[in-house]
Amino acid sequence: xxxxxxxxxxxxxxxxxxxxxxxxxxxxxxxxxxxxxxxxxxxxxxxxxxxxxxxxxxxxxxxxxxxxxxxxxxxxxxxxxxxxxxxxxxxxxxxxxxxxxxxxxxxxxxxxxxxxxxxxxxxxxxxxxxxxxxxxxxxxxxxxxxxxxxxxxxxxxxxxxxxxxxxxxxxxxxxxxxxxxxxxxxxxxxxxxxxxxxxxxxxxxxxxxxxxxxxxxxxxxxxxxxxxxxxxxxxxxxxxxxxxxxxxxxxxxxxxxxxxxxxxxxxxxxxxxxxxxxxxxxxxxxxxxxxxxxxxxxxxxxxxxxxxxxxxxxxxxxxxxxxxxxxxxxxxxxxxxxxxxxxxxxxxxxxxxxxxxxxxxxxxxxxxxxxxxxxx
Amino acid sequence: xxxxxxxxxxxxxxxxxxxxxxxxxxxxxxxxxxxxxxxxxxxxxxxxxxxxxxxxxxxxxxxxxxxxxxxxxxxxxxxxxxxxxxxxxxxxxxxxxxxxxxxxxxxxxxxxxxxxxxx
Numbered sequence: 276x277x278x279x280x281x282x283x284x285x286x287x288x289x290x291x292x293x294x295x296x297x298x299x300x301x302x303x304x305x306x307x308x309x310x311x312x313x314x315x316x317x318x319x320x321x322x323x324x325x326x327x328x329x330x331x332x333x334x335x336x337x338x339x340x341x342x343x344x345x346x347x348x349x350x351x352x353x354x355x356x357x358x359x360x361x362x363x364x365x366x367x368x369x370x371x372x373x374x375x376x377x378x379x380x381x382x383x384x385x386x387x388x389x390x391x392x393x394x395x396x397x398x399x400x401x402x403x404x405x406x407x408x409x410x411x412x413x414x415x416x417x418x419x420x421x422x423x424x425x426x427x428x429x430x431x432x433x434x435x436x437x438x439x440x441x442x443x444x445x446x447x448x449x450x451x452x453x454x455x456x457x458x459x460x461x462x463x464x465x466x467x468x469x470x471x472x473x474x475x476x477x478x479x480x481x482x483x484x485x486x487x488x489x490x491x492x493x494x495x496x497x498x499x500x501x502x503x504x505x506x507x508x509x510x511x512x513x514x515x516x517x518x519x520x521x522x523x524x525x526x527x528x529x530x531x532x533x534x535x536x537x538x539x540x541x542x543x544x545x546x547x548x549x550x551x552x553x554x555x556x557x558x559x560x561x562x563x564x565x566x567x568x569x570x571x572x573x574x575x576x577x578x579x580x581x582x583x584x585x586x587x588x589x590x591x592x593x594x595x596x597x598x599x600x601x602x603x604x605x606x607x608x609x610x611x612x613x614x615x616x617x618x619x620x621x622x623x624x625x626x627x628x629x630x631x632x633x634x635x636x637x638x639x640x641x642x643x644x645x646x647x648x649x650x651x
Numbered sequence: 652x653x654x655x656x657x658x659x660x661x662x663x664x665x666x667x668x669x670x671x672x673x674x675x676x677x678x679x680x681x682x683x684x685x686x687x688x689x690x691x692x693x694x695x696x697x698x699x700x701x702x703x704x705x706x707x708x709x710x711x712x713x714x715x716x717x718x719x720x721x722x723x724x725x726x727x728x729x730x731x732x733x734x735x736x737x738x739x740x741x742x743x744x745x746x747x748x749x750x751x752x753x754x755x756x757x758x759x760x761x762x763x764x765x766x767x768x769x770x
Contacts, residue, residue: 371703372712379695379713390701390712393760395674395690 281627286636288625289643294469294617299646300570301334303470306645307549309333309423312434314551314564316419317458317578321347324384325369329362331566332423337410338362338373339419342384347414349421350407355388356380361407373407382407416553417454417580418562437547443508448545448553450533453560456580459592462600464575468610469617470550470567471642473575476606477544477552477563479632486605489598493517493524494542500631510541510555520556521594522601527558528585528592548641554599558582559592561599571614577603655687655746666700666709669748673755675737676700677746678720680707686720687737687748693756694730732756 281287293299309332316328316339327340329352336352338361352361354375361373361382372389374381381390386407394400411422413430420434439445466473476482483490483497491497494511513520519527520542530539534557543555554561559581566574579596586592616622628635653675656667661679669675674690676699684707690699697713708717708726716730723733733756738749 374713381712390697392713393696394701395668395698396696 284630285627286633288475288628288635289471289639290625291617291619291622293625293642294471294614295570297570300469300567302646303642304333304567306647307333307642308567309335310645311424311428311549312413312420312422312430313549314418314547315339315349315421318347318414318417318419318454319458320366321419323368325371326367327362327369327373328366329364331568332421335423336360337421337423338407339412339421340369340373340384347412347419348384348386349410349412349419350382350386351410353408354378354380355405355407356391415454416448416562417456418564434547438545438553441507441545442543447508447538447543448555450535450538451531451555451560452533453553453562453580455583456531456560457583457586458578459559459581459586460579460596462577462596462603464577464603464607466573466575466607466610467571468573468607468614469571470565470573471638472610472613472617473565473573473607474546474548474638475632475635476610477546478635478638481629481631482606482609486609487602489522490602493520493598510538510543513540513542519558519595520598522597523594525594527556527595528590529582530557531559531582548638558585559595563603575603575607652740652747652749655748658685658741658744658746661746664704666702666704667746668698668700671750673757674698675748675750677739677748678704678709680704680720682706684720685739685741685746687739688718688720688723689734689737689755689757691734691757692716692718692730693725693732693734693758694728695758696760699734 313332315330320328321341324341324343327338330337337349338352339349342348354361356378359375359377361375372381372383379392383389386409388402388406411427413420435445438448442448480497481500493513495514496511517524521527539557545553550565552563559579562578562580564576568574655669655677661667663679663681663683666676666678668690675687676690677687679685692699692711694714694716697711699709699711702712703710707720710717714729717726718734723736725733735751735753735755737751740747
């Protein structure tokens with residue numbers, strides 16, 4: 276079956292190889308994750324100068340920290356001398372410097388080479404020139420975003436623009452003051468599926484009535500399969516009997532003060548390509564970041580963000596966490612169920628998208644353009 | 652006496668390294684005192700002027716042994732031997748150092764180089 280023979284209702288997906296070929300994944304690492312803005316860590320995790328996190332961005336390990344002036348810095352986690360990995364832990368804290376454990380080349384929090392054995396005998400070794408190689412950073416929505424490209428694309432166009440494309444303007448998301456919210460819960464999912472299956476899943480709601488009974492109860496219009504990210508500026512309305520965005524529809528937490536009346540009792544979902552999903556509801560924000568680590572494995576770090584006083588006072592957020600935790604597990608189970616099929620000879624040319632999924636075709640076109648292979 | 656630099660050019664909390672043989676560094680502490688010691692850690696060839704100055708101590712930037720600027724004594728391994736201390740005076744706004752006559756304690760590789768071996 277070829278795409279040209281498909282009935283009008285259907286369009287083709289990417290071929291199976293796109294989801295299982297390590298060579299294609301390597302191209303995606305290079306041309307997508309190592310080129311675009313990548314949402315790396317929550318700013319509040321970097322509590323003070325010297326606090327750091329290491330993250331895998333594409334095929335690179337990146338060290339993210341705060342300098343003495345509290346500004347965020349990101350560097351390739353690679354010693355300039357012989358290439359040893361500076362820090363292997365996921366997070367930690369240094370007092371004043373990053374020191375390579377191999378030959379003790381020592382870099383300050385700005386990345387400058389401040390000391391090394393025999394360094395004074397090598398006055399021609401520039402301390403900035405041989406400092407850690409830095410990576411572009413931006414802070415937005417309370418997260419540190421990094422870009423490994425030598426000439427990073429416009430953050431406003433690529434990142435803010437995605438949110439504007441979904442919500443219709445840049446102000447709507449500011450109402451939720453995401454940077455000012457506190458992390459009430461973080462769950463990390465280790466998903467045995469290609470990152471694109473997870474994005475595609477998040478983009479459509481054709482599956483909602485089948486695998487998300489709790490979500491469909493809270494957002495009845497999801498049962499028609501069209502909602503999710505189809506209409507610009509549209510947020511799915513809570514059911515009439517629903518009090519809050521919780522697993523049983525019971526009352527939620529304190530409403531975020533900036534949320535407008537027309538945003539109240541509604542759910543908005545945003546995909547910021549290539550690896551961020553944001554869900555907005557009146558009393559909290561669910562913020563997903565994907566870290567694709569292999570062609571068939573993706574780590575998803577998900578934060579539930581509430582007003583700081585909700586988190587500090589120890590209010591019970593479990594029913595609101597449980598709703599989307601269940602949704603996530605239902606979704607990721609579906610993605611893991613799909614991953615083996617990508618290698619079936621039956622799926623070599625891929626599958627099909629129904630009309631309520633046709634907008635996923637634009638995502639596929641985008642992937643192909645990034646890899647330099649226009650859709651045939 | 653060896654002129655180091657103008658006092659006005661050495662802010663508190665900083666060090667100035669003299670390219671003598673062996674090199675010497677002058678430290679201006681946060682409390683405003685001046686001290687001069689041998690610049691090279693006695694454990695491995697590292698410049699103490701690049702180290703971390705706290706109170707009257709400087710911590711080697713490589714392996715964290717701390718030297719007392721007043722006595723040259725080291726607090727803990729890996730360095731085991733003290734550095735020499737040198738007299739400091741300020742004359743007409745210029746920091747001057749009078750080198751110690753004692754024998755230095757250079758680290759092994761520097762000692763080998765001074766003795767003509769590989770270094």
